[in-house]
Amino acid sequence: MAAPTVQVFDSDKNVADNLCSLVIRKAKDAINTRGHFFIGVSGGSAAKFLCDGLQKTETDWSKWRIFFCDERHVPFTNPECTYSVYKDNLLSKINFPPENIYPINPDLPVGECAVDYAKKISTVFATTEVPVFDVLVLGMGPDGHTCSLFPDHPLLQETEKIVAPISDSPKPPPCRVTMTYPVINKCRCAVFASCGAGKAEILKRVLEGNEEKPLPASRVKPEQGEVIWMLDVPAASNLKNYSKM
Numbered sequence: 416m417a418a419p420t421v422q423v424f425d426s427d428k429n430v431a432d433n434l435c436s437l438v439i440r441k442a443k444d445a446i447n448t449r450g451h452f453f454i455g456v457s458g459g460s461a462a463k464f465l466c467d468g469l470q471k472t473e474t475d476w477s478k479w480r481i482f483f484c485d486e487r488h489v490p491f492t493n494p495e496c497t498y499s500v501y502k503d504n505l506l507s508k509i510n511f512p513p514e515n516i517y518p519i520n521p522d523l524p525v526g527e528c529a530v531d532y533a534k535k536i537s538t539v540f541a542t543t544e545v546p547v548f549d550v551l552v553l554g555m556g557p558d559g560h561t562c563s564l565f566p567d568h569p570l571l572q573e574t575e576k577i578v579a580p581i582s583d584s585p586k587p588p589p590c591r592v593t594m595t596y597p598v599i600n601k602c603r604c605a606v607f608a609s610c611g612a613g614k615a616e617i618l619k620r621v622l623e624g625n626e627e628k629p630l631p632a633s634r635v636k637p638e639q640g641e642v643i644w645m646l647d648v649p650a651a652s653n654l655k656n657y658s659k660m
């Protein structure tokens with residue numbers, strides 16, 4: 416398990432550009448070596464970065480399989496739905512086979528929905544083992560949460576399920592479906608994109624804190640994979656050691 420790589424850029428635009436370049440590079444490698452590219456995506460600013468940047472790219476979209484690191488348990492028509500953000504702002508603009516993106520089924524009650532989503536992932540990966548994602552694109556909230564894994568929440572202790580429901584999310588909406596550490600920490604590459612001064616304090620704790628009860632974002636430590644943090648200067652401003660790209 417290597418230490419996280421921290422990359423600091425002079426603007427959020429450069430964070431977005433570099434995030435998209437990394438994803439495209441990883442997609443190319445995965446398609447060349449294994450035939451498919453399995454990616455998990457998140458909401459928030461990471462969604463905007465990916466939707467804006469990836470639509471300009473050349474890739475074989477038929478080889479992509481897109482899943483959600485977490486999703487709000489709301490109908491697709493609800494503006495809070497992360498799947499619809501990608502559908503409206505990326506998929507509608509590229510030639511993407513609609514069957515190769517896997518939203519949750521929000522018509523199921525949240526507990527069943529999580530079970531159904533875990534099954535969907537295992538079916539697409541065609542494995543009974545924990546699936547290995549090529550890339551998980553993650554965001555981090557100002558409380559240090561990532562996916563829908565929040566500080567001090569019992570889901571941080573999940574060791575079996577790869578996807579779990581949550582119905583008491585401190586960040587609204589309260590009901591969500593989220594990947595858990597057993598699958599997150601099997602991925603080949605986890606990349607966080609975090610921008611803005613509002614992230615500076617928590618980033619110092621996440622990256623340099625060495626805390627007894629690590630914050631959710633600090634617990635992203637893929638056994639065989641890498642963790643990359645892409646930050647802008649304001650987000651990185653409290654860190655001791657970093658060099659600007």
Ligand SMILES: O=C(O)[C@H](O)[C@@H](O)[C@H](O)[C@H](O)COP(=O)(O)O
Nearest residue numbers: 457458459460461554555556562
């Ligand atoms: O469903 C959600 O609420 C988001 O996925 C959320 O977890 C987000 O990733 C972080 O809050 C960081 O968001 P920003 O990068 O926009 O600050």
